Amino acid sequence: MAQVWLWIGVAGMAIGSVVFGWGAHNARSDRWKIIYLLNFFICLIAAGLYLTMALGQGFNIVHDRPTFWVRYVTWFLSTPLLLLDLAYLGSSSLPLTASLIGSNAFMIATGFVATMTDKPKNYIWYIVSCFAYLAVAYLLVQPYRVEAVRQHPRAKKAFTKLLTVHLVLWTLYPVVWILASTGFNVIEQAGEAFGYTSLDLLSKVGFGFLSLNTMSTLEKADEAPSPQYESAI
Amino acid sequence: MAQVWLWIGVAGMAIGSVVFGWGAHNARSDRWKIIYLLNFFICLIAAGLYLTMALGQGFNIVHDRPTFWVRYVTWFLSTPLLLLDLAYLGSSSLPLTASLIGSNAFMIATGFVATMTDKPKNYIWYIVSCFAYLAVAYLLVQPYRVEAVRQHPRAKKAFTKLLTVHLVLWTLYPVVWILASTGFNVIEQAGEAFGYTSLDLLSKVGFGFLSLNTMSTLEKADEAPSPQYESAI
Amino acid sequence: MAQVWLWIGVAGMAIGSVVFGWGAHNARSDRWKIIYLLNFFICLIAAGLYLTMALGQGFNIVHDRPTFWVRYVTWFLSTPLLLLDLAYLGSSSLPLTASLIGSNAFMIATGFVATMTDKPKNYIWYIVSCFAYLAVAYLLVQPYRVEAVRQHPRAKKAFTKLLTVHLVLWTLYPVVWILASTGFNVIEQAGEAFGYTSLDLLSKVGFGFLSLNTMSTLEKADEAPSPQYESAI
Numbered sequence: 001m002a003q004v005w006l007w008i009g010v011a012g013m014a015i016g017s018v019v020f021g022w023g024a025h026n027a028r029s030d031r032w033k034i035i036y037l038l039n040f041f042i043c044l045i046a047a048g049l050y051l052t053m054a055l056g057q058g059f060n061i062v063h064d065r066p067t068f069w070v071r072y073v074t075w076f077l078s079t080p081l082l083l084l085d086l087a088y089l090g091s092s093s094l095p096l097t098a099s100l101i102g103s104n105a106f107m108i109a110t111g112f113v114a115t116m117t118d119k120p121k122n123y124i125w126y127i128v129s130c131f132a133y134l135a136v137a138y139l140l141v142q143p144y145r146v147e148a149v150r151q152h153p154r155a156k157k158a159f160t161k162l163l164t165v166h167l168v169l170w171t172l173y174p175v176v177w178i179l180a181s182t183g184f185n186v187i188e189q190a191g192e193a194f195g196y197t198s199l200d201l202l203s204k205v206g207f208g209f210l211s212l213n214t215m216s217t218l219e220k221a222d223e224a225p226s227p228q229y230e231s232a233i
Numbered sequence: 234m235a236q237v238w239l240w241i242g243v244a245g246m247a248i249g250s251v252v253f254g255w256g257a258h259n260a261r262s263d264r265w266k267i268i269y270l271l272n273f274f275i276c277l278i279a280a281g282l283y284l285t286m287a288l289g290q291g292f293n294i295v296h297d298r299p300t301f302w303v304r305y306v307t308w309f310l311s312t313p314l315l316l317l318d319l320a321y322l323g324s325s326s327l328p329l330t331a332s333l334i335g336s337n338a339f340m341i342a343t344g345f346v347a348t349m350t351d352k353p354k355n356y357i358w359y360i361v362s363c364f365a366y367l368a369v370a371y372l373l374v375q376p377y378r379v380e381a382v383r384q385h386p387r388a389k390k391a392f393t394k395l396l397t398v399h400l401v402l403w404t405l406y407p408v409v410w411i412l413a414s415t416g417f418n419v420i421e422q423a424g425e426a427f428g429y430t431s432l433d434l435l436s437k438v439g440f441g442f443l444s445l446n447t448m449s450t451l452e453k454a455d456e457a458p459s460p461q462y463e464s465a466i
Numbered sequence: 467m468a469q470v471w472l473w474i475g476v477a478g479m480a481i482g483s484v485v486f487g488w489g490a491h492n493a494r495s496d497r498w499k500i501i502y503l504l505n506f507f508i509c510l511i512a513a514g515l516y517l518t519m520a521l522g523q524g525f526n527i528v529h530d531r532p533t534f535w536v537r538y539v540t541w542f543l544s545t546p547l548l549l550l551d552l553a554y555l556g557s558s559s560l561p562l563t564a565s566l567i568g569s570n571a572f573m574i575a576t577g578f579v580a581t582m583t584d585k586p587k588n589y590i591w592y593i594v595s596c597f598a599y600l601a602v603a604y605l606l607v608q609p610y611r612v613e614a615v616r617q618h619p620r621a622k623k624a625f626t627k628l629l630t631v632h633l634v635l636w637t638l639y640p641v642v643w644i645l646a647s648t649g650f651n652v653i654e655q656a657g658e659a660f661g662y663t664s665l666d667l668l669s670k671v672g673f674g675f676l677s678l679n680t681m682s683t684l685e686k687a688d689e690a691p692s693p694q695y696e697s698a699i
Binding site for chain 1: 342
């Protein structure tokens with residue numbers, strides 16, 4: 001059963017890669033090409049991850065739990081691209097982008113250690129990783145949103161939507177972790193595979209489309225003719 | 234016998250490191266320093282690789298095949314520098330450079346998985362890695378060449394030579410892979426060591442000199458006095 | 467006994483992370499924010515390292531020596547940030563910054579191989595790593611200092627102090643290595659833990675404060691009103 005979800009992951013990520021790759025190839029400007037490329041590589045890395053898992057690789061029995069440690073290897077590479085996606089859309093400053101990417105790397109690395117550690121020590125690492133996630137969430141809700149709205153005042157709504165979707169999806173990852181065999185063991189392996197696969201598809205392929213949509217809103221807002229209507233919007 | 238080729242690799246890469254390092258130290262401009270530095274670090278990483286292998290390290294018996302997995306670790310670090318070399322010479326745009334480096338990283342990573350995987354599953358990864366290589370080759374032959382020639386119209390011939398040498402050498406790597414024990418097992422370990430070592434020396438030390446030569450051609454072409462002679466060249 | 471030093475490391479690095487993180491949050495300009503952020507992530511990575519070691523993880527018996535290989539994983543990530551700290555203060559050029567970071571990466575990687583290798587082969591790698599360190603030291607004492615003083619002529623003294631502290635601390639790392647069980651085995655495990663922990667605290671938390679101090683000196687020097695007094699200072 002878990003196996004089915006992994007092949008669905010392969011198919012979904014492969015489709016995402018083809019769509020975003022094709023978009024990058026035909027992009028009408030560098031701005032669009034960059035967004036398409038980021039989404040393309042996010043899906044490509046994930047396609048490699050799901051193919052690895054579907055072929056029964058990247059997997060070990062760690063402390064009596066079957067563990068796909070390869071997830072963390074690929075998340076370490078794909079999550080910074082997701083944050084670059086956000087940073088690019090929000091025209092974030094260098095210090096903010098670096099803070100986001102650094103906190104995220106710490107979150108994935110400590111999450112990986114949590115996954116490879118025996119109970120109950122793993123909960124220490126889980127809590128450390130959750131704190132890193134709170135830092136990422138704070139950076140997005142506060143300085144990121146403020147900077148993005150300052151740069152694109154007419155696109156406030158688009159950023160609120162983008163951030164809400166992003167934060168809801170990312171918050172569910174540690175929830176799956178704590179419910180699966182890595183934590184309290186209340187969902188089975190198939191449930192864990194379903195949870196991570198659907199979150200990955202939504203936060204990579206789905207979020208990719210949302211980022212393109214946001215880009216299009218931004219472009220319209222930035223090109224809008226007359227500044228005197230600004231306050232009305 | 235295989236051992237001899239590894240020590241030849243150590244010597245060749247060490248000589249390359251010294252020559253390019255000395256060149257970087259005495260470079261007459263930042264432009265030259267950057268090209269020398271890229272070639273220096275490419276050879277330095279490879280010197281570390283060959284020393285590791287010559288000392289009998291970075292090596293495991295994987296699925297009954299003696300496997301120098303350390304090659305892939307160092308290729309993961311040196312191949313992006315080689316592509317930066319090309320991108321710097323061709324004044325490539327950011328999206329193109331990122332596409333090249335991303336596709337290349339996917340190629341090396343999946344090639345590594347192919348090498349660590351048992352037959353026949355390894356052929357799936359081999360094919361995936363070959364597709365990534367085709368993407369790299371396409372990016373070089375099409376957008377890279379077009380951008381490079383647009384920026385340096387008088388150096389068309391130099392870029393054709395650079396790309397031809399690069400693509401011939403890189404295409405031979407998957408050929409050695411499929412002929413060695415990783416694939417159809419028609420060449421012995423000494424043949425594999427000879428193949429990879431000579432390819433590495435040509436594509437790192439040899440290609441390094443070619444890149445310096447191209448830089449010098451570019452500088453002459455860009456400094457050429459009168460635009461009216463352009464069509465004649 | 468060694469365990470005590472590891473928990474002191476956790477506490478020290480956690481305090482450093484909080485202080486520098488708070489500073490980054492309240493920084494009055496992007497220039498200050500960048501320095502605080504670099505120091506924050508240096509301490510955060512080290513806090514993760516010491517927590518790993520204090521919990522008895524990141525550790526294996528390698529060739530009959532108890533070896534915390536995780537040190538090298540985190541040094542690989544934190545030392546480039548330390549060099550970026552220096553490069554940022556000294557307004558170093560791109561080729562110089564890249565040379566520093568590349569040589570440093572080679573030093574840590576070969577140091578890691580030295581640590582994982584059996585005697586006497588490990589001494590080959592130790593010597594290679596020491597040569598890489600000599601390259602880093604040369605780059606700092608010569609081109610780095612020259613560029614930094616050219617950009618900030620009134621801060622010559624500040625850079626001399628910064629470099630002296632940096633080089634004394636970094637030189638002591640290979641000394642601890644060669645005296646510990648990795649080398650001549652004349653200091654015990656507690657001595658090794660004391661050595662590395664105190665060096666880490668001094669070169670990360672201590673050096674962080676020194677870098678802030680240098681930044682403040684630079685700002686005063688650059689803002690100093692009248693160029694005619696320059697020669698007198």
